[in-house]
Amino acid sequence: MEAIENKVAEPPSEESILVDAARSGDIGAFESLVRRYDRNVFRIAQHITQNREDAEDVVQDAFLKAYQNLGQFQGQSKFYTWLVRIAVNEALMRLRRRRPERMVSIDEDVKTEEDSMPREIADWSPNPEQQYTQAELKEILGKTIQGLPTSFRTVFVLRDVEGLSTEETASALELSVPAVKSRLLRARLQLRERLNKYFKRRDGDTKP
Numbered sequence: 001m002e003a004i005e006n007k008v009a010e011p012p013s014e015e016s017i018l019v020d021a022a023r024s025g026d027i028g029a030f031e032s033l034v035r036r037y038d039r040n041v042f043r044i045a046q047h048i049t050q051n052r053e054d055a056e057d058v059v060q061d062a063f064l065k066a067y068q069n070l071g072q073f074q075g076q077s078k079f080y081t082w083l084v085r086i087a088v089n090e091a092l093m094r095l096r097r098r099r100p101e102r103m104v105s106i107d108e109d110v111k112t113e114e115d116s117m118p119r120e121i122a123d124w125s126p127n128p129e130q131q132y133t134q135a136e137l138k139e140i141l142g143k144t145i146q147g148l149p150t151s152f153r154t155v156f157v158l159r160d161v162e163g164l165s166t167e168e169t170a171s172a173l174e175l176s177v178p179a180v181k182s183r184l185l186r187a188r189l190q191l192r193e194r195l196n197k198y199f200k201r202r203d204g205d206t207k208p
Contacts, residue, residue, distance in 0.1 A: 022067075038059055082172075
């Protein structure tokens with residue numbers, strides 16, 4: 001007789017416990033979710049809107065909308081992934097209102113002069129002689145990320161900055177996994193090329 005394995009159900013996560021409590025009307029539980037994720041949501045919103053005040057408004061609107069629609073959350077994904085989807089949509093809507101002549105959509109490929117993948121990408125690391133502090137590098141990277149097209153920047157931020165998995169990023173943006181992988185690759189290529197140009201230019205400026 002074959003042995004029958006007893007599968008032990010995994011205990012519910014702290015997040016799911018808080019979500020269930022919030023859906024039952026526990027305001028304190030939802031406030032705990034806000035404290036847990038508000039900084040993450042703010043970073044994502046600021047990367048997309050590139051404006052602190054807009055990002056703060058996005059955080060408030062996203063959590064308010066999440067609270068109002070808790071009954072629609074089916075639990076098929078993590079609550080955080082669902083929350084990020086709401087925040088991204090709110091941030092993109094703010095961009096549309098700010099720039100109505102240039103509609104921004106995460107569902108569209110953004111065409112730029114740099115969309116074609118370069119055959120070779122030069123090493124963009126600083127020369128050994130150059131010394132960059134961690135703060136300088138963080139500032140350089142932040143400004144370079146801001147220069148990416150919105151659709152690429154959003155995928156890059158969720159996947160590489162916030163650490164969501166490819167599947168979670170796809171779920172949050174309502175994209176296919178291949179689409180996320182494609183945009184992430186193009187974002188990384190563009191980012192590396194832009195950094196390479198920056199370091200080359202700065203290196204040239206510092207030479208005697």
